[in-house]
Amino acid sequence: MLLIEGWIKLATGEFDKVADQARAMVTATNQEAGCLHYSFARDIADPDLIRISERWDSQEALAGHSASAHMAEFNKAMGSVRREGADLWLYSAEQVRKLI
Numbered sequence: 789m790l791l792i793e794g795w796i797k798l799a800t801g802e803f804d805k806v807a808d809q810a811r812a813m814v815t816a817t818n819q820e821a822g823c824l825h826y827s828f829a830r831d832i833a834d835p836d837l838i839r840i841s842e843r844w845d846s847q848e849a850l851a852g853h854s855a856s857a858h859m860a861e862f863n864k865a866m867g868s869v870r871r872e873g874a875d876l877w878l879y880s881a882e883q884v885r886k887l888i
Contacts, residue, residue, distance in 0.1 A: 789824070789884055790850055792842035794876030800836055802869040809865035810838075816858040822849020840876065 803810075810828050817826040824843035831837035844850045853859060 789881040790842075790844040790847065791879040791881055792840065792844075792850075792876060793879070794840050794874065795831070796838045796840065796866075796874045796876075797834075797872040798836045798838065799870035799872055802871075803830065803836055803838065805869050806862075806865045809862050813858055813862040816856070817853060820849065820853055820856070822846055823853065836872075 814826055814828055817823055822845045824845055825841065826843075827841050829839045829841075831839055844853070
């Protein structure tokens, strides 16, 4: 399993410009083969900080997502807003167990 975790910090007020595209991205991605979980969330203390959480069953599934039309559309939308920073990490999970 592959996990992606991180954040994107947008300039003040910029998230509202791409919120519809973000919702469409999450909806479409969660329907992709190999996507186990995909979500964006606004940080409770900073509405311009977007938390990202993803789980994929394989590198092939992640590659398919990266090449998808909805990813291209979302990247185009994100190119129209000002970013102040980002930090995304890809993890390979060899042992997985449910906690709750």
